[in-house]
Amino acid sequence: MRMAEVKQVSKNFGARQNLVRALNNISFKIERGEFVGVMGPSGAGKTTLLNVMSTIDQPTMGRVYLAGQEITTLPERDLAEFRRNNIGFIFQDFNLLPALSVRENLVMILSMLRLPADQVEQRLAYFSERLNLAELMSRYPNELSMGQKQRVAAARALMTRPQIVFADEPTGSLDSKSATELLQYLATINLEDETTIMMVTHDAFTASYCNRIIFIKDGALYSEVVRSGSRRQFFHQIIDMQAAIGGGNLSDFKNRL
Amino acid sequence: MGVILVISKIAFKNFRQHLAGRVLYLVAIALLVMISYDCLTTFENPIILKMNRLNPILGLLLILLVALLVFSLLIIFYANRFFVYQRHSEFGLLIVSGLSRGQIAWLFFLETLLGEVLALLAGLVLGMLTNKLFAMLLLRFMGISQETNHWWSLIGLRDVSVAYLVIFMIVGVLDAIRIFQLRPVRLLNPEQSTDQPMTAPWLARLLAWLGPLLVVGSYLAIFKLNWLEPFRLADRASLNTLLIFMALMLGVWFVFRNTLPQLCAHLRQSEWAYRHQRILDLAMTGSEFRRHHQSLTLTTVFVTASVVLLGIAAVSYADNYRDLDEEAPVDLAVDQAYHDQVAQEIRGQGGQLERLTSIQVKAVPAQMRGPHSREIMGQRNMPVEVIPSSAYRRVQRHQRGLPPLILQERQALYISYNFQYQKLPARVLRQNKIKFAQPGLPQLAISGYSRQYPFGNSLFYADLLVVPDAFFEQLHSDPPRRLTGYRIKKMAPDSAFLRKIDHASFASKNLRKMTYHADPDLRKSWLKTSVTGQKKSGDLITYSSNSYSVRGPFQVMLRRVLGVVIFVISLLALLMTFAWASVFSLRQLSQVEQNRFDYLTMKKLGVAEDELLRYSDRQNRRIFLTPVLFGIANGLFIMHFVGWHLDHLPLKLLYLLTLVVFLVYWFFYLFTAYNYRRLLRTTQISTQRLI
Incomplete structure (x- = not known):
């Protein structure tokens, strides 16, 4: 079943002499249950692609389908509802709400979905066990470590049981131990719950947890690498492709395994 | 020199960038400057300078001026605190870019000084434009209806400019101290300082x-x-x-x-x-x-202070002012027994008397019948003085503020100074009837209540009835009094001679006395009036009243001082309300920078924009109006309490003025909520937090 489809999408910023083409007629598909990585050099348009696919930004041209729905024509109010029901976000800088405790950060969006209280408790118990959050529930974001914050952010993204999770450099602010833990959580959830994940990263080690990597350069699709063997082999494939585009080396993997 | 020029240019650009958001705050400073100038100029106003006993009036204006300057210092200091807070991340970047703290302090000082000087200039211009209005209002409050054309004062311009420039410098030094204490790590990582x-x-x-x-x-x-x-x-x-x-x-x-x-x-x-x-x-x-508990507490304190100050002004206006007017509503009112003597004395000093009108007064025993009648009379029955309705209307032509009279055939208007202290509503009084001791007279219904006596309350013993002329003719009183009212010309109202006459009217030998015997049977009650004193004995009750009353220097002075007090207090309270509301609004808007990214996160999580704006409105309303309502409740409680101890002061005017305070804050809430929404809307969803 197809979860996402990007059809001939272009995105421009500025005008005339200052025109920057961030995405250039890009097209690809993501199937349900896939863990897709998006890689490319700085300025390739990775985050712009994620923003356009996740309804955060509008494309200049082209169409985007998510969960069978064309999102590029939806009005703002319907988009908000669509995001709430279908999309989960994990950001590099966590974006937890500082005024809310961990529990409230997790529960708040469920209150908007009017989920019954017993179901909320079930989900809280499930994700707090999965992401090891039970001890943190009454704490506030400023009392958490970076790794704990990102685990809470991941739990928040998954609490609504979204059709697809968009992660923008989720390990960018984490140390290697916390990053590895988070990636293992995401890989497990992807495998066991069949949650579709699309992750933007510039890091080959992080990308090696995906099933498929889409490489983009100058806003256009450059290549695609699909995992077939071990994670180490997949990592080498990614490094090779990064070398072909420019950037990335083998020591990344050796140092972090 | 080059660095200073660059800093000055940046300061000017920053000033322009922030001008729109700070416009109401600058207007508030301009208003404070305007009133300060108006206040100082009054010291040179020829009409004010001509007055005797000038010190209390100028002293009050000086208090107003000092209060305005202190308040200006406080709000500029407080507002600049928010401005520094708002610019934390920018200052952090400037520090790591290599600017010294001294240079940053100088940059901040220059850009705030530009706004402050603009407000100072605008305030001075406004001061010159409104000075005449200020002086006219002040004179009107003092009870003087004279034209004034004084609006220009070089000393006023100089002193106000110097005073405010000194304030700007003091605040600049305090800001610099604060900037020198900032730690770059906290400026660049605001999360660490939450x-x-x-x-x-x-x-x-x-x-x-x-x-x-x-x-x-x-x-x-x-x-x-x-x-x-x-x-x-x-x-x-x-x-x-x-x-x-x-x-x-x-x-x-x-x-x-x-x-x-x-x-x-x-x-x-x-x-x-x-x-x-x-x-x-x-x-x-x-x-x-x-x-923000500190600024919320301060807002509560300022709102409470504004309501209490306005309460004092309202009570002074509604009660003390009226007391003065009621005590001596005409220049001279005199009983026939003293008429020739007083008139001769005034004419002897070069004064002229213009006769206004005369009224005949009869005193008779009477009884009130109806609910709470005993409480109102204070005894079984009482002596009342009576005047005909035609006399009342004649006095009405010369005595401003005497309420209109509408009487049916068997009705009377009840005039009493003491009824207000009996804590009873006027409708209870209107349910009563008056029965007279004199046989054959019908009972009179009370059509209305007033506390304003024709020619002033000091000339009557106690309560007064205004009755239809035909009824008045039937009353037997021995001997009836005749009171005459005069306008005094060619003699200054605050002259030493009138003060002497005023003092003499309270001398025991000049008081008029009445003895009343309140028998359980109304018909056996009697009263006896005489100009000589009579010893009190047994069940006899003695009453006294002035035989003549002059609107002397005491009333004139008191009225003027009271007028200035009311003017100064209400002006201070209203300015305080406006200026503090503008600072509170600035504080709230300085919060947007912190909250906008939380709202952005919410938007990404799927909360619709109109829902988010509703959140922000609700939050602003709670933050803005809680201290205002708390302060108003405090202020009204205090005024009610003081009023309760001071014989139920009239507080209706205070409610109206409190409404004005609330509306000023409401206006600033709307302004804040509108700008808050605007700033939230400018946060694009694709914007990333750059930390």
Whole structure:
């Protein structure tokens, strides 16, 4: 079943002499249950692609389908509802709400979905066990470590049981131990719950947890690498492709395994 | 030199960039400058300078000027604190870019000084334009209806400019000290400087309860005080008052710092908050209360102070002013027995008398019949003085403020100064009838109540009835009095001679006395009037009244001083309201920078924009109006309490003025909410937090 489809999408910023083409007629598909990585050099348009696919930004041209729905024509109010029901976000800088405790950060969006209280408790118990959050529930974001914050952010993204999770450099602010833990959580959830994940990263080690990597350069699709063997082999494939585009080396993997 | 030029250019650009958001604050400073100039110019106003006994008036204006300058210093200092706070990340970047703190302080000083000087110039221009209006209003409040054309004062311009420039410098030095204390690591990582939640929950709970307990305890303690005692610091009651006031303020502080955040935290954990999607807005409101408890407490204090000041002004206007007008409504009113003597004395001093009108007064025993009649009379029956309706109407032509008279055949208007102290509504009085001791007379219904006597209350013994002319003719009184009113010409109202006459009218030998025997049977009650004193004995009650009354220097002076007091106090309260509301609005807007990314996160999580704007409106309303309503409640409570001790002062005017205070804050709330929405809308969803 197809979860996402990007059809001939272009995105421009500025005008005339200052025109920057961030995405250039890009097209690809993501199937349900896939863990897709998006890689490319700085300025390739990775985050712009994620923003356009996740309804955060509008494309200049082209169409985007998510969960069978064309999102590029939806009005703002319907988009908000669509995001709430279908999309989960994990950001590099966590974006937890500082005024809310961990529990409230997790529960708040469920209150908007009017989920019954017993179901909320079930989900809280499930994700707090999965992401090891039970001890943190009454704490506030400023009392958490970076790794704990990102685990809470991941739990928040998954609490609504979204059709697809968009992660923008989720390990960018984490140390290697916390990053590895988070990636293992995401890989497990992807495998066991069949949650579709699309992750933007510039890091080959992080990308090696995906099933498929889409490489983009100058806003256009450059290549695609699909995992077939071990994670180490997949990592080498990614490094090779990064070398072909420019950037990335083998020591990344050796140092972090 | 080059660096200074670059800093000056940046300062000018920053000033232009922030001008729109600070316009109301600058208007508030301009208004303070305007009134300061108007105030100083009054010191040179020829009409004011011509007056005798000038010191109290100029002293009050000087107090107003000092209060304005102190208040200006306070709000500029406080506003600049927010401006520095707003620019933390920018200052951090400037520090790491290599600018010294001195240069940053200079940059900040220049850009704030540009706005302040603009406000100063605008204020001075406004001051010159409004000076005539200011002086006319002041004179009108003092009871002087003279034209004034004085509007220009070089000394006023110089002194106000110097005073405000000194204020700008002082605040600039204080800002520089604050900038020198900033730590770059905190400026660049604001998350590190966010408030930590209370570490000990038991202490948080204790303080949350302590706030309301202190407030309620202070309210109760106020009732124990004797407000009629003069205020002296050495006095124990006065010391208690200060302690109670401090406890009240501490209570308000704890309410904002602990009680309300705890209440919000408690509510948002409830099933209700989950079902009604109030988790986020309660959390944000709670954290705002906690973060800004100082400014919220100050706002409560300023609103309370404004309401109390306006209350004092309103009460002075409604009661004291009226008292003065009622005591001596015409230049001279004199009983026939003293007529020739007083007239001769005034003419002897070069004064001229213009006769206004005369009225005949009869005094008779009477009784009130109806609900609370005994309470109103204070005894079984009472002596009343009576005048005909035609006489009342004649006086009405010369005595401004005497209420209109509508009488049916068997009705009377009841005029009493003391009825207001009996804590009874006028409708109870209107349910009563008057029965006269004289046989054959019908009872009269009371058509209305007034406390304003024709020719003033000092010329009557006690209560006065205005009755139809035909009825008046039937009354037997021996001997009837005749009072005549005059306008005095060619003699200054505050002259030493009139003061002498005024003093003499209160001398015992010049008082008119009446003896009344209140027998249980009304028909056996009798009264006897004479100009000579009569010893009190047995059941006899003696009454006295002035035989003549002059609107002397005492009233003139009192009225003028009272006028200036009312003018100064109300002006100060209204300016305080406007200026503080503008600073409070700035503080609230300085919060947008912090909150906009939380709203952006919410948007990404799927909360619709109109829902987010509703959240922000609700939050602004709670933060803005809670201290205002709290302050108004405090102020009204204090005024009610003082009024209760001071014989139920009339507070209707205060309610109206309180409404004005509320509307000013409401206007600033709308302005803040509008700009808050605008700033939130400019935060694009694709914007990333750059930390």
